[in-house]
Amino acid sequence: MSFTVAIxxxxxxxxxxxxxxxxxxxxxxxxxxxxxxxxxxRRVLExxxxxxxxxxxxxxxxxxxxxxxxxxxxxxxKVAVIPGVxxxxxxxxxxxxxxxxxxxxxxxDIGTVICPRAEVKLFVTASAEVRAERRYLELSAKGADATRxxxxxxxxxxxxxxxxxxxxxxxxxxxxxxxxxxxxxxEQALAQAIALIQTKLP
Numbered sequence: 001m002s003f004t005v006a007i008x009x010x011x012x013x014x015x016x017x018x019x020x021x022x023x024x025x026x027x028x029x030x031x032x033x034x035x036x037x038x039x040x041x042r043r044v045l046e047x048x049x050x051x052x053x054x055x056x057x058x059x060x061x062x063x064x065x066x067x068x069x070x071x072x073x074x075x076x077x078k079v080a081v082i083p084g085v086x087x088x089x090x091x092x093x094x095x096x097x098x099x100x101x102x103x104x105x106x107x108x109d110i111g112t113v114i115c116p117r118a119e120v121k122l123f124v125t126a127s128a129e130v131r132a133e134r135r136y137l138e139l140s141a142k143g144a145d146a147t148r149x150x151x152x153x154x155x156x157x158x159x160x161x162x163x164x165x166x167x168x169x170x171x172x173x174x175x176x177x178x179x180x181x182x183x184x185x186x187e188q189a190l191a192q193a194i195a196l197i198q199t200k201l202p
Contacts, residue, residue, distance in 0.1 A: 003028070003102040004117075005197060006110035009124035010159050010170065011073070012131035012138075014181040014189055018124055019106040021190040022197060026104075031096050033107035033114070034076065036089050038067040041075030050079045054088035070139065070146065070154065077158050080108070081165040090114060108162055111173035120200045122193060123172035126182040128155050 005022060009015040016032055023030035036054075039061045043053040066072075079085050093114045097103050105114065111121035126134075132152035139146045162170040172178060177196055181189045 001102065001202070002098045002100060003119050003201070004097045004115050005102075005104040005120045005122070006097075006115045006118035006173070006176075007104065007106040007122045007124060007193075008108055008110050008112070008170065008172065008176065009106075009122075010108075010126075010131065010162065011155060012135040013124045013126045014134075014186060015106045015122075015124040017186055018122075018179075018181075018190050018193050019104045021186075022193055023104040025190075025194050026102060026197065026201075028102035028104050029096070029099060030104045031093065031106075032062075033089075033093055033105055033110065035062045035067055036092065037076040037080045037085070038072050039064075040079050040085060040089075041077075042067060042072050044079055045071065045075050050082050051084035051088060054079075054085040057089070057092070070144065073158070074154070077161050081161065081167070083167045086167055108170040109168035111176050112171060113168045116173070120197050121173045121176035122179055122196070123176040124179045124181060124189070126180060128152065128159065130182045131155055 007015045007019045020030055036057060039057060040050060040054050044050050093105060097105055097115045111118060132155045135155060136146060136148050136151040179189060179192060
């Protein structure tokens with residue numbers, strides 16, 4: 001059985017945590033598609049060419065080193081606006097989505113571009129202020145040198161870049177269910193996602 005759950009939304013809305021929880025609950029495979037762009041972004045920071053890097057990307061690279069630094073996040077957002085990079089990574093994602101046993105993919109354009117026929121589409125969001133605070137606490141816990149003001153500015157800049165890009169801009173699919181986590185605990189948000197998916201299972 002192939003069953004695809006597409007989960008989109010902006011940075012730090014909770015989609016990654018929800019996606020992992022959903023995948024664990026239902027026994028589905030999980031792909032954080034943002035890691036694909038982060039892996040390419042890391043290589044670009046090392047001096048490599050973006051499109052060629054995307055074309056040669058392997059699944060093994062997603063588990064190498066810390067891809068969740070602020071510098072790599074910004075690099076990922078910049079390479080994600082390059083049409084050649086996006087095209088190179090589309091086949092990788094689509095093949096993963098239709099694997100037997102079910103799959104959960106989270107990113108920015110899963111429900112609109114990668115898997116427009118996904119059985120379930122969620123758009124997970126939260127206010128910029130709430131997301132910036134979550135990201136600030138996450139970075140602080142890692143010992144990163146960041147201020148709340150700078151993190152909020154980064155979140156807003158990234159939102160604008162993701163929403164305004166010409167290829168596959170970040171937006172909810174027309175048939176996506178909106179899940180606003182601004183005032184929800186992760187347990188509450190995950191419970192809502194699981195309940196929705198349960199109604200769609202064959």
